[in-house]
Amino acid sequence: MRMKTITHHATGATLLALAALTMSAPVSAQEMRFDEAVELVQSSDPDSIRLGLETLGARAEARAVAPIAARIRSGLPAELTELAVTTLAVMERPEAGPVLIELLSHRRPSVRLAAIEAIAATKPRQGGEALMRALDDMTPSVRAAAALALGQIGHRAAIDTLFTALERDVLEAAQAIGQLALPTHMDRLFDHVGQMPFDVLTPAFNELFARSDFPDRAKIDLIGRLAELATPQVKTYLTELADQLPSGRVKSAATEAAERIPG
Amino acid sequence: MTLRLTTLALLLAACGGGASGSFGPMYPDNQQSSIDSVLGRLQANPAPSPTAVAVGLTGAPHQLYAVDLETGAISWKVPVDTPASGPQIGGDLVFLHETRGVVARDLASGAERFVVEDDALHLAGAGGEGDWSVLALTTGGGVGARSKLVIARRGSVKHDLEIPHALGAPTVAAGMVFVPWATQNLTVLDAVTADEIARVRVTDTSLARAFRVGNDLYFGQRGVFRLTPSIVSGARAESAYFEPMAREIPGNPTLMVDPYRPAPTPDSAVHSIRFAWRPAGSGETLHFADETVYAVFYRFVFALDPNADAVRWVYAHPEDIVGAVAQDGGLTVADEAGGLAFLGAQDGLRRWSASVDATPTVVAIRPGDHVPTGAPEGEAMSLHDQLLAAAQNTDARLVPARKMAVHMLHALEEPDVTAHLITLCDDQRAPAPVRTEACGRLAERTTGAEHVIAALERHDRYLTNTEAGPIGALAQAAVAMEATEAAPSLIAHLVDPSTPAAALAPLLDSLRALEAADAAEPVRNFLRLYHAEVEGDAMLAAMSAAAQTALALDADPAVELLETLSADSLAPGPVRGKLTDALEAYRAAQAEAEAAEGEEETEEAEEGEEAEEEEASDEPPPIPERVTLPMVQAALEDVRTPMAACLANDSQHPRSARIVLVLAGDGSVQLVTINPQSVQQCLEPLIRSADFPANSNDARQQLTYTFRR
Numbered sequence: 001m002r003m004k005t006i007t008h009h010a011t012g013a014t015l016l017a018l019a020a021l022t023m024s025a026p027v028s029a030q031e032m033r034f035d036e037a038v039e040l041v042q043s044s045d046p047d048s049i050r051l052g053l054e055t056l057g058a059r060a061e062a063r064a065v066a067p068i069a070a071r072i073r074s075g076l077p078a079e080l081t082e083l084a085v086t087t088l089a090v091m092e093r094p095e096a097g098p099v100l101i102e103l104l105s106h107r108r109p110s111v112r113l114a115a116i117e118a119i120a121a122t123k124p125r126q127g128g129e130a131l132m133r134a135l136d137d138m139t140p141s142v143r144a145a146a147a148l149a150l151g152q153i154g155h156r157a158a159i160d161t162l163f164t165a166l167e168r169d170v171l172e173a174a175q176a177i178g179q180l181a182l183p184t185h186m187d188r189l190f191d192h193v194g195q196m197p198f199d200v201l202t203p204a205f206n207e208l209f210a211r212s213d214f215p216d217r218a219k220i221d222l223i224g225r226l227a228e229l230a231t232p233q234v235k236t237y238l239t240e241l242a243d244q245l246p247s248g249r250v251k252s253a254a255t256e257a258a259e260r261i262p263g
Numbered sequence: 264m265t266l267r268l269t270t271l272a273l274l275l276a277a278c279g280g281g282a283s284g285s286f287g288p289m290y291p292d293n294q295q296s297s298i299d300s301v302l303g304r305l306q307a308n309p310a311p312s313p314t315a316v317a318v319g320l321t322g323a324p325h326q327l328y329a330v331d332l333e334t335g336a337i338s339w340k341v342p343v344d345t346p347a348s349g350p351q352i353g354g355d356l357v358f359l360h361e362t363r364g365v366v367a368r369d370l371a372s373g374a375e376r377f378v379v380e381d382d383a384l385h386l387a388g389a390g391g392e393g394d395w396s397v398l399a400l401t402t403g404g405g406v407g408a409r410s411k412l413v414i415a416r417r418g419s420v421k422h423d424l425e426i427p428h429a430l431g432a433p434t435v436a437a438g439m440v441f442v443p444w445a446t447q448n449l450t451v452l453d454a455v456t457a458d459e460i461a462r463v464r465v466t467d468t469s470l471a472r473a474f475r476v477g478n479d480l481y482f483g484q485r486g487v488f489r490l491t492p493s494i495v496s497g498a499r500a501e502s503a504y505f506e507p508m509a510r511e512i513p514g515n516p517t518l519m520v521d522p523y524r525p526a527p528t529p530d531s532a533v534h535s536i537r538f539a540w541r542p543a544g545s546g547e548t549l550h551f552a553d554e555t556v557y558a559v560f561y562r563f564v565f566a567l568d569p570n571a572d573a574v575r576w577v578y579a580h581p582e583d584i585v586g587a588v589a590q591d592g593g594l595t596v597a598d599e600a601g602g603l604a605f606l607g608a609q610d611g612l613r614r615w616s617a618s619v620d621a622t623p624t625v626v627a628i629r630p631g632d633h634v635p636t637g638a639p640e641g642e643a644m645s646l647h648d649q650l651l652a653a654a655q656n657t658d659a660r661l662v663p664a665r666k667m668a669v670h671m672l673h674a675l676e677e678p679d680v681t682a683h684l685i686t687l688c689d690d691q692r693a694p695a696p697v698r699t700e701a702c703g704r705l706a707e708r709t710t711g712a713e714h715v716i717a718a719l720e721r722h723d724r725y726l727t728n729t730e731a732g733p734i735g736a737l738a739q740a741a742v743a744m745e746a747t748e749a750a751p752s753l754i755a756h757l758v759d760p761s762t763p764a765a766a767l768a769p770l771l772d773s774l775r776a777l778e779a780a781d782a783a784e785p786v787r788n789f790l791r792l793y794h795a796e797v798e799g800d801a802m803l804a805a806m807s808a809a810a811q812t813a814l815a816l817d818a819d820p821a822v823e824l825l826e827t828l829s830a831d832s833l834a835p836g837p838v839r840g841k842l843t844d845a846l847e848a849y850r851a852a853q854a855e856a857e858a859a860e861g862e863e864e865t866e867e868a869e870e871g872e873e874a875e876e877e878e879a880s881d882e883p884p885p886i887p888e889r890v891t892l893p894m895v896q897a898a899l900e901d902v903r904t905p906m907a908a909c910l911a912n913d914s915q916h917p918r919s920a921r922i923v924l925v926l927a928g929d930g931s932v933q934l935v936t937i938n939p940q941s942v943q944q945c946l947e948p949l950i951r952s953a954d955f956p957a958n959s960n961d962a963r964q965q966l967t968y969t970f971r972r
Contacts, residue, residue: 044832075795136724138761
């Protein structure tokens with residue numbers, strides 16, 4: 001279930017697009033020997049580099065990570081750097097972690113953005129800490145991607161930093177908070193109700209109600225606290241929530257709460 | 264009763280007066296006897312104590328008013344016609360150039376005394392003492408110049424002369440009229456007869472204004488002469504003369520307003536942008552009172568050292584200043600809101616203030632003997648706080664003065680000044696000239712390294728709302744301070760994506776100058792990562808600086824890398840060009856060093872043979888294990904003077920230059936890199952001409968030496 005969200009989640013779309021590209025790679029690329037593909041990647045011809053990356057990406061072998069990382073470090077035009085990073089994302093190899101983390105300091109924001117999406121896909125060690133640092137990035141789109149990626153990889157240690165980010169208008173942090181929060185975090189989340197538009201927080205609530213690892217008791221408690229707000233906006237939200245939830249205690253609580261709110 | 268002087272009357276007065284021959288070409292100048300006679304009369308007739316008065320002129324509807332400085336109250340106020348100049352006080356009269364001519368009014372009552380038709384001339388100036396007054400009207404200029412000189416006593420015209428020369432601003436003292444004219448002459452007339460009784464001619468500077476202070480008579484324009492017997496020399500150097508040091512002042516005021524040019528209008532900025540000073544000393548010794556020249560710029564007063572590029576204090580007035588006069592012990596100012604204040608010369612604190620109901624555009628002040636002795640208001644801030652406050656003033660008109668405050672701030676050695684300059688350089692709201700000045704001066708600082716290090720440790724951090732400092736200027740300051748401990752922070756900024764591209768080149772240059780060995784690998788990584796995607800001039804400059812730094816810090820791997828990168832077809836052409844240039848420059852330096860080494864070896868061999876033949880028993884001079892900085896300093900001693908000239912003549916006038924010197928084992932120069940780069944071309948050949956010692960290990964040595972002029 002995904003209720004209305006205020007951000008565009010680009011990560012999945014990008015990876016899907018690249019996966020489709022890889023699946024449709026030419027037969028010659030699929031059949032190319034590993035060392036031939038590495039040789040292409042190491043060349044100075046853009047088309048050869050693209051073909052080499054496609055080939056290595058399609059094979060998704062751990063040993064393909066090192067030559068791609070080396071090629072990135074040796075310097076490429078921006079477009080090829082981003083392609084190489086996206087290739088690493090498609091390969092979903094955590095061995096790509098070091099180079100991806102390095103790229104969070106790349107001068108080009110689009111490369112940092114691609115690196116964040118790749119970290120979310122590859123879930124390398126130290127990736128969570130690196131993404132937390134990326135919340136400090138001066139480029140809004142990079143911060144937003146980092147927040148979403150933290151939720152995506154389930155890096156619960158980032159919860160405090162995500163709250164700070166939310167307070168500093170990184171609105172995407174709400175969704176990540178919803179993905180990572182424990183019942184003990186609900187008081188802090190509710191501190192923000194009334195301080196920022198309700199729409200900003202609904203991604204957090206959506207994620208919480210969609211999670212199977214978030215206790216029903218906590219969900220019902222959350223519905224009760226929302227109902228206490230008794231605003232038309234909350235009534236609408238709870239009504240839509242009740243429509244989408246499967247039958248059960250939580251759905252009933254949402255239905256009753258929505259009915260209790262006048263208007 | 265008003266007397267209106269017509270042209271006819273003037274002609275009659277000129278022809279019939281006793282002034283025939285005055286200002287004539289045949290009159291002898293610089294005659295000792297006549298000068299002595301004038302000096303005798305001055306000493307015998309001390310200046311009478313004048314009333315302390317300020318005369319202000321308001322905007323439309325125009326009113327002229329006088330303030331008694333003893334009481335701080337308006338003593339009279341009269342409406343006036345459209346004025347063409349500010350008021351000028353002379354003796355017991357005040358003159359104002361209005362539509363109908365120059366109107367003389369009684370200083371005590373404001374009553375009109377007479378009017379002088381201007382005949383399309385401008386009011387050059389007026390002066391006087393006691394019941395004598397004089398005014399000059401002139402065309403200014405040279406060929407075809409004409410002027411009027413009107414001498415009055417007790418409110419009545421005594422002489423009205425037409426002079427076929429440009430006149431300056433005259434005065435009356437001890438019954439004599441002193442008239443500067445034609446920029447080189449000072450004629451002395453007897454006030455009663457209007458006969459010329461002495462003439463001074465100075466050929467090496469211009470004369471424009473004459474005035475009396477105490478018993479002495481002064482005159483000049485760019486500098487000031489006291490009339491003493493030595494004036495017969497007609498030359499500044501042999502006379503009692505003082506000229507403050509030339510300096511750039513906002514608005515470029517002159518020491519004295521030029522009377523040969525059309526008089527400033529009543530609302531001219533000249534009244535708010537000006538110098539104020541008072542001559543002091545005795546005999547042949549001349550200086551400025553309190554060793555201060557005051558520079559007024561709208562609301563600011565800078566108390567400057569007349570002889571040095573130094574400031575004593577900065578005062579910020581609440582309103583624009585439209586009149587100022589220096590006295591012994593301080594400065595009296597008048598402002599556009601009717602305020603008057605006396606500032607102490609030592610600290611710039613107000614000792615006295617008054618306010619009248621008037622909004623003048625210009626005020627003439629004759630303080631007489633009125634020197635307020637009240638207690639200072641408040642406590643003086645430290646000079647650097649005063650300058651910082653001036654630099655941070657938000658009045659858009661004051662940008663030049665703010666820039667000057669930054670310049671003066673830099674002259675202070677206190678480490679805290681560095682912190683202030685960092686703040687100013689980093690202030691995004693400050694006007695560009697102020698920021699540019701602050702950043703430029705910051706880069707030259709040699710004290711306050713702790714502030715530079717602390718500022719460099721700051722990075723842009725969104726969540727904590729932290730911003731990095733002005734990295735480029737900080738990096739340059741670290742070099743000027745030889746703060747090698749800044750290197751780790753500089754490396755951190757090199758790999759921080761939020762470091763502005765424009766800051767990268769100075770940052771990389773600084774790593775080179777600081778010989779930051781730990782930076783070698785990060786710099787190579789930087790070159791590698793970005794060589795194929797450089798966009799913009801700033802990144803191109805950064806690549807060039809990175810290539811030079813990589814070569815300077817660790818040559819062998821840098822050469823290998825640059826050979827690869829400069830051949831990479833993925834790299835944009837300009838980048839490959841820069842990398843190739845750096846490599847070629849390095850190789851040329853190497854080749855030159857090797858050639859020099861070869862020549863030196865040959866020379867040494869020949870000298871050795873000769874020495875063996877001639878003095879077989881002589882011991883060779885000991886060769887040190889390493890070349891040290893004192894040895895470098897000694898080697899450069901012979902070229903020290905031209906090196907200092909290189910710095911002095913550079914457009915930035917750096918006080919020091921950081922020289923990175925690579926010496927071969929035999930002492931030959933392999934590489935010279937100098938920061939700031941602007942002096943490289945001038946300094947490098949001088950450095951290369953010096954004889955540096957060899958070292959007994961025959962090892963290549965890199966030394967960093969800071970040369971200070």
